[in-house]
Amino acid sequence: MDESKIDLTERLRREGRWAEASKFKDETVKKLRKEGLKRAEAGEQAWRKMAEAYPPLPAAEPIPETAAEDEQATDLAEDELTQLVCDAAEAEVERWQEKYCRFRPGRGPLSRPVGAGSAVARWGARCNTAGLVPRVGEMGDR
Secondary structure, three states, rough: OOOHHHHHHHHHHHHHHHHHHHHHHHHHHHHHHHHHOHHHHHHHHHHHHHHHHHHOOOOOOOOHHHHHHHHHHHHHHHHHHHHHHHHHHHHHHHHHHHHEEEEEEOOOOOOOOOOOHHHHHHHHHHHHHHEEEOOHHOOOOO
């Protein structure tokens, strides 16, 4: 057996043939045990027979240039989709800030002390970097 048991198992899993090969090995062990082999000997022979019965699949053929171009186009489409989702998320954040925060021109980040349990204290950290503070009446006190 050229491969170790773990390498053989991992290869067959990657190839999607592990369930079938495992069943083959188990049946082989049962057959060899009925023939009088000890458990360890039957197990080793079953692994060898499984490796012979399930050799590596042939290597994939090289991808033609047109397929590579299609893949590049797909990658570009995925990048554009990702950018579209990110832009939509940023727009949603901006809408939320406009609704729940007000800009304090000339005052910079929130600097006045506020009680730890107030809405301003809870949301202040999110709005603090842009000089924004939540409107307490709209956020509600908890």
